[in-house]
Amino acid sequence: MEGITSSLAKPTQMRRDGKPRPRSEAKRALIVEAAIRHFAERGYSSARVEDIAAQLGIAKGSVFQHFKSKDGLFFEAYKKAVQTFPKYMQAPAAAQERGFFEVLRYWLGRTENMVRDNWSSYRIYLVGNYGTDLALRREINRFLVAEDPYGWRDFVSFGVKRGELRSDLDVDLIGSILEWTIDRFQDALLTEELDPGLFRKSGPVPEEKEARIEQFVELLRRAIGSEKAQVRGKKA
Known part of the structure; x- marks a missing residue:
């Protein structure tokens, strides 16, 4: 069985001068x-390439000409979707002035609004x-590491420069801890908004959700957090 990399989308067709063909793009x-x-x-699993082609009034083969496979089409759709998400350092200046953990709190609190504004993505x-197989998720993970669409590196650098993160921990380790834990926590918030009752019999009331974010x-x-951040947290 061929790997996912062999079935990913081909680059957009190029003109002789090396630029993408406008119609193809x-x-x-x-x-x-x-x-x-x-x-x-x-x-x-339930999506069908022929249905997508029918919506656009084109042949299914035309879709495969551009993307080679269903996996390749989904991978391109995933990349486009996550690139529409705001980066951490696009938080308002007021949140950034209050520091690293306030930026984090800002984005977690905005989860429901972001979902409603950009449901499909x-x-x-x-x-x-x-909802995809291991091979496709592996390619997704490679993309996330290589492209850093959420701006994790800049966000961690921001916390380091402000002296709000522990100096005895490796910066890459801090980044990994943040990415793993925040992603899973935000996934739970997203799922509660998009699929209420999936993890609980009923979704949490707003006050309960705010308390969970704070905790x-x-x-x-x-x-x-550094000692400086610990002191600031006690004062908040």
């Missing part, structure tokens, strides 16, 4: 947008992380 973009909506609504994100931020502050 535009068609490719339309297919990706339609795929985002379709995969978001149907999930990965967040559905694709969850489908990619939990989570405080847990991270105690785990990776």
Whole structure:
């Protein structure tokens, strides 16, 4: 069985001068947008490339010409979807002035609003992380590490420069801890918004959700925060 890398999308067709062909690039973009909506609504397993092609009034073979396979199409849709998410350092200046953990609290508190504003992309994100096979998730993870679409590196550097993160821990380790824990916590918040009752019989009331966010931020502050950050947390 061929690996996922052999079935990923080909680069956009190029002109002789090395630039993408405008018509090919535009068609490719339309297919990706339609795929985002379709995969978001149907999930990965139930989605059909022929249905996406029919929505656009093109042949299924035309989709495969651009993306080679269903895996390749989903991978491109996933990349496009997560690149629409805000980066951590795009938080308002007021939140950044209050520090690293306040930026974190800001984004966790905005989870529901971000989902409502960008429903399809967040559905694709969850489908990619939990509804695809191991080979495809491996390629997704490679993309996330290489491209850093959420701006993790800049966010950790921000905390280090402000002296809010522990100096006795390796910076890369701090980044990994943050990425693993925050991603899973935010995934739970996203799932409660998109699929209420999946983890609980009923979703938490707003006050309960706020308390959980506060507890989570405080847990991270105690785990990776510097003494300066610990003092600031007690004053908050």
